[in-house]
Amino acid sequence: MSSSDTLDQLAEVLASRRHGDPDSSYVAGLHQRGLNRILEKVGEESTETLLAARDAEHGGEAERRALISETADLWFHSLVMLSHLDLDHRAVLEELARRSGVSGLDEKAARNTT
Numbered sequence: 001m002s003s004s005d006t007l008d009q010l011a012e013v014l015a016s017r018r019h020g021d022p023d024s025s026y027v028a029g030l031h032q033r034g035l036n037r038i039l040e041k042v043g044e045e046s047t048e049t050l051l052a053a054r055d056a057e058h059g060g061e062a063e064r065r066a067l068i069s070e071t072a073d074l075w076f077h078s079l080v081m082l083s084h085l086d087l088d089h090r091a092v093l094e095e096l097a098r099r100s101g102v103s104g105l106d107e108k109a110a111r112n113t114t
């Protein structure tokens, strides 16, 4: 399965949980608690990811695996955030595709001249 299939499948599951039972679904519970709770989780996972990245820089395999796990938590909660706001994760993939081949330095220079 390709990486984008994995994201597509996860997004489908998340959509199906949007109005699900919070007693049996973590995702439904997040939606029920609302955007602020989801944003808190995105913030927490961001912090945990950056701390894990610092440990991974000079760490071993365990620290590198921990960073992968924290990044997965961050991506997952970001997908729940998009879903809560009825935004399609494929729009993010399309935005990255649109940027493909455009140097960040060139893009920034073009921004500063307009």
Ligand SMILES: N=c1c2ncn([C@@H]3O[C@H](COP(=O)(O)OP(=O)(O)OP(=O)(O)O)[C@@H](O)[C@H]3O)c2ncn1[C@@H]1O[C@H](COP(=O)(O)O)[C@@H](O)[C@H]1O
Binding pocket: 010, 013, 014, 017, 024, 025, 026, 027, 028, 044, 072, 073, 076
């Ligand atoms: N990918 C994930 C996923 N990644 C992380 N998590 C959950 O996100 C939470 C991470 O929060 P923390 O590490 O802060 O742990 P915590 O302290 O227990 O969490 P809180 O009580 O603070 O919310 C944990 O409960 C994890 O189980 C996920 N929960 C669900 N999914 C996917 O979403 C699908 C639907 O899940 P349900 O809605 O639970 O059926 C699943 O089949 C999975 O594919």
